[in-house]
Amino acid sequence: MAKKITPRSKDYSRWYTDVIQRAELADYSPVKGCMVVRPYGYALWENIRDGLDRRFKATGHVNAYFPLFIPMSFLQKEAEHVEGFSPELAVVTYGGGKKLEEPLVVRPTSETIIGHMYAQWIQSYRDLPILINQWANVVRWEMRTRLFLRTTEFLWQEGHTAHATYEEAQEETLRMLNVYADFAENDAAIPVIKGRKSESEKFAGADTSYTIEAMMGDKRALQAGTSHNLGQNFAKAFDIKYLDRNNELQYCWTTSWGVSWRILGAVIMVHGDDQGLILPPKLAPFQVVIVPIWRNEDEKAQVLKATEKVKATLAGVRVKVDDREEYSPGWKFNEWEMRGVPLRIEIGPRDVAQDQVVLARRDVAGREGKSVAPMMALAQRVPQMLTTIQTDMLDRARQYQKANTFQPATYEELKTAVVNGFALAYWCGDAECEDKVKDETKATIRCIPLDQGGVGPGRCVVCGKEATERAVFARAY
RNA sequence: CGGGGCGUAGCUCAGGACGGUUAGAGCGCGCGGUUUGGGACCGCGAGGCCGGCGGUUCAAGUCCGCCCGCCCCGACCA
Numbered sequence: 298m299a300k301k302i303t304p305r306s307k308d309y310s311r312w313y314t315d316v317i318q319r320a321e322l323a324d325y326s327p328v329k330g331c332m333v334v335r336p337y338g339y340a341l342w343e344n345i346r347d348g349l350d351r352r353f354k355a356t357g358h359v360n361a362y363f364p365l366f367i368p369m370s371f372l373q374k375e376a377e378h379v380e381g382f383s384p385e386l387a388v389v390t391y392g393g394g395k396k397l398e399e400p401l402v403v404r405p406t407s408e409t410i411i412g413h414m415y416a417q418w419i420q421s422y423r424d425l426p427i428l429i430n431q432w433a434n435v436v437r438w439e440m441r442t443r444l445f446l447r448t449t450e451f452l453w454q455e456g457h458t459a460h461a462t463y464e465e466a467q468e469e470t471l472r473m474l475n476v477y478a479d480f481a482e483n484d485a486a487i488p489v490i491k492g493r494k495s496e497s498e499k500f501a502g503a504d505t506s507y508t509i510e511a512m513m514g515d516k517r518a519l520q521a522g523t524s525h526n527l528g529q530n531f532a533k534a535f536d537i538k539y540l541d542r543n544n545e546l547q548y549c550w551t552t553s554w555g556v557s558w559r560i561l562g563a564v565i566m567v568h569g570d571d572q573g574l575i576l577p578p579k580l581a582p583f584q585v586v587i588v589p590i591w592r593n594e595d596e597k598a599q600v601l602k603a604t605e606k607v608k609a610t611l612a613g614v615r616v617k618v619d620d621r622e623e624y625s626p627g628w629k630f631n632e633w634e635m636r637g638v639p640l641r642i643e644i645g646p647r648d649v650a651q652d653q654v655v656l657a658r659r660d661v662a663g664r665e666g667k668s669v670a671p672m673m674a675l676a677q678r679v680p681q682m683l684t685t686i687q688t689d690m691l692d693r694a695r696q697y698q699k700a701n702t703f704q705p706a707t708y709e710e711l712k713t714a715v716v717n718g719f720a721l722a723y724w725c726g727d728a729e730c731e732d733k734v735k736d737e738t739k740a741t742i743r744c745i746p747l748d749q750g751g752v753g754p755g756r757c758v759v760c761g762k763e764a765t766e767r768a769v770f771a772r773a774y
Numbered sequence: 775c776g777g778g779g780c781g782u783a784g785c786u787c788a789g790g791a792c793g794g795u796u797a798g799a800g801c802g803c804g805c806g807g808u809u810u811g812g813g814a815c816c817g818c819g820a821g822g823c824c825g826g827c828g829g830u831u832c833a834a835g836u837c838c839g840c841c842c843g844c845c846c847c848g849a850c851c852a
Contacts (some may be wrong), residue, residue, distance in 0.1 A: 308846090310846080311845095311846085314845090325844080325845095329843085329844085381851095384850070384851095385850080385851075406852090435852090437851070437852080439850080439851065440775075440849080440850065440851090441847095441848090441849095441850085441851095446852085447851065447852075451852075453852070500852095508852095519852095520851095520852065521852090522852085523852070555852065556852080557852050558852095559852055560852090588811095590810070590811055591810075592809085592810060622810090624810090624813085625809080625810050625811095625812085625813075625814060626810060626811060626812075627810080627811080627812035627813055627814085628810095628812085628813045628814090629812095629813090630811095630812050630813080631812070631813045632813080634812095643811070645810095645811055646811090647811075648811095655811080774851095774852095
């Protein structure tokens with residue numbers, strides 16, 4: 298435990314893995330590319346899950362569960378889909394000691410098997426829309442993995458909907474993109490850019506993919522969630538049809554959308570500092586940690602009594618009392634700061650005598666983040682401070698993103714911009730220009746923002762041809 | 775899959791070029807005591823197939839070969 302966290306400036310990726318392991322969010326598994334999520338990390342994931350799930354329910358979705366194994370032939374029904382996913386499939390060829398007649402794919406995503414079921418469940422326009430989400434694990438055989446950001450097996454949710462018209466499907470696609478953005482900003486305190494993916498970056502099998510992109514602490518981009526309008530591609534591949542009001546057979550329009558535990562990596566990288574994690578109050582497993590301080594049995598009894606009293610006044614707040622005797626208060630301060638608890642309450646003999654406590658904000662370092670509050674005021678003050686911390690964290694992240702986003706007009710400027718952050722620049726739409734940037738700068742088009750900022754047409758930053766839209770170029774995870 | 779690095783105590787590592795009794799340190803862990811407002815200290819103690827297999831040798835943690843695993847950097851991805 299004495300091991301120090303590598304400073305971000307020295308080695309950002311080391312910092313990232315150090316923080317995860319030292320904060321006990323996750324650990325490496327005996328299986329390459331896989332990850333063990335520890336209780337503290339899982340509690341964080343549960344809060345993410347709950348925040349999203351609540352929003353899914355509020356927009357009319359229901360949860361269900363589809364199987365882990367998918368017949369190989371299903372994947373092959375949609376040409377683009379199979380092409381996109383086949384390199385990263387895990388395939389089961391033996392079961393019960395016998396070679397299987399048809400290999401089973403461990404789902405990399407569930408469009409195919411869900412499409413197969415939808416084809417059976419949907420007969421009429423009256424059956425539509427179908428709005429189902431599932432929380433599941435999926436497997437994608439990745440060459441290089443990274444805790445939370447890219448693991449062979451990962452937890453996520455995948456929403457799959459079927460609609461009667463293109464318009465409804467498109468509306469759903471954007472609705473869920475907005476749900477993701479709302480969650481990212483309001484719960485995770487991560488500012489995101491909503492946008493459309495370029496042809497080369499879109500989901501295998503989608504007509505159009507949308508994304509929320511966020512800037513990490515090292516100014517690289519991370520795709521934090523995606524929402525796809527699948528058009529009729531899967532409907533045609535899986536024969537998802539319905540009879541419309543005129544008794545005519547129509548193919549459905551489907552969507553899918555997903556957020557994985559990768560977003561937990563974003564929380565770490567957007568907010569963390571050299572001390573470790575900084576968790577937004579809405580997601581933190583413990584929003585408040587109380588560290589009691591005493592010197593002798595007399596003080597101990599008084600302080601613990603006051604601690605219980607304080608805890609009781611904080612109904613509705615997730616409070617951890619750290620009354621372990623084998624660690625000193627100073628040790629605990631460092632420990633809980635490293636683990637990102639948003640607010641610390643210190644209660645010692647001096648505080649008990651004066652009916653007060655010391656409050657320390659995790660997001661404001663040192664003395665500046667410390668304040669004293671009367672015990673009487675805590676029931677109000679603590680929730681208030683948690684709200685302030687939550688909004689301050691979003692503001693800080695937003696400022697950081699803004700300060701590191703550039704608007705290059707020339708290719709030379711673009712080259713500089715993408716090593717220093719995001720580049721918002723005109724793009725003509727040609728894959729050639731996109732590829733050139735990728736080859737020469739390692740930056741990719743993260744998205745074409747939905748909000749173009751009210752600017753008119755301009756010149757492609759690469760080729761100079763007329764361009765109607767601006768794209769965000771950045772190096773990405 | 776290419777390039778680089780590393781496998782010795784739970785963790786971080788020394789030892790290794792030059793083979794030689796019982797393999798070390800710090801941290802962590804257990805017990806006892808003193809401590810406790812920003813990572814306290816003392817004493818005692820437990821803990822090792824030195825990644826695996828094979829070879830050289832009277833003798834291998836150390837030399838040689840093969841294999842395995844992990845981490846970091848590149849080509850694909852939520």
